[in-house]
Amino acid sequence: MHKSKSLSILFIVAVFFSASAFAKIGDLYIDGDIANKNNNDGYLLTADDFNKLKKSHIKTTTSWTEPGHVVDFEGVKFKDLLTLVGAHGKTLRMRALNDYWVDIPFSDVEQYDILLANKMDGNPLKVRDFGPYFVIYPLDEFYDKLNSPTYQARHIWQVDSITVIDK
Ligand SMILES: Nc1nc2c(c(=O)[nH]1)N[C@H]1C(S)=C(S)[C@@H](COP(=O)(O)O)O[C@H]1N2
Ligand SMILES: [Mo]
Numbered sequence: 001m002h003k004s005k006s007l008s009i010l011f012i013v014a015v016f017f018s019a020s021a022f023a024k025i026g027d028l029y030i031d032g033d034i035a036n037k038n039n040n041d042g043y044l045l046t047a048d049d050f051n052k053l054k055k056s057h058i059k060t061t062t063s064w065t066e067p068g069h070v071v072d073f074e075g076v077k078f079k080d081l082l083t084l085v086g087a088h089g090k091t092l093r094m095r096a097l098n099d100y101w102v103d104i105p106f107s108d109v110e111q112y113d114i115l116l117a118n119k120m121d122g123n124p125l126k127v128r129d130f131g132p133y134f135v136i137y138p139l140d141e142f143y144d145k146l147n148s149p150t151y152q153a154r155h156i157w158q159v160d161s162i163t164v165i166d167k
Helices: 003-019 047-052 078-085 106-112 149-154
Strands: 028-032 043-045 056-060 071-077 091-096 101-105 115-120 134-136 159-165
Touching: 043 047, 047 115, 056 115, 071 078, 071 134, 078 106, 078 115, 091 106, 101 106, 101 149
Parallel strands: 028 159
Antiparallel strands: 028 043, 056 071, 071 115, 091 101, 091 159, 115 134
């Protein structure tokens, strides 16, 4: 093999490995007031890691999906996620790929047992349909309490990071 050719292969391999050090779609980064860390100051869950966690479901209609169709959302309950990272705090600052962010109080985790969904009717959520992660409340079950702009705004989709805040 020519030296220049093997050098260019080496270059491509180097670029590939360095690119893998950057965040990928489906990576979920949790930081802030957490006891368990696996990546600098935070906990990095790749899409594969997420898929290995215990799955839960919320079945509900939403104002973003087909009217009248009860969607089967699958994902990981916040309770389980917060246990995994050893979260201690009062607020979850949720951020999305599009730089939208919203605060969700821990009391919602207790009261509504909310879900970080990555599947809808069995299909993985793509970025174009709310993926990689979409916060879901049991909207039909608590319609009177949750049918408000405050809770609509907490239904953040395209989630990619969470900061646990102790205030
Ligand atoms: N990723 C992301 N999620 C988001 C938003 C956003 O801009 N980006 N807007 C929030 C707000 S403020 C509301 S009221 C609802 C809006 O949903 P709609 O744009 O379908 O009406 O989604 C919430 N989730
Ligand atoms: Mo909103």
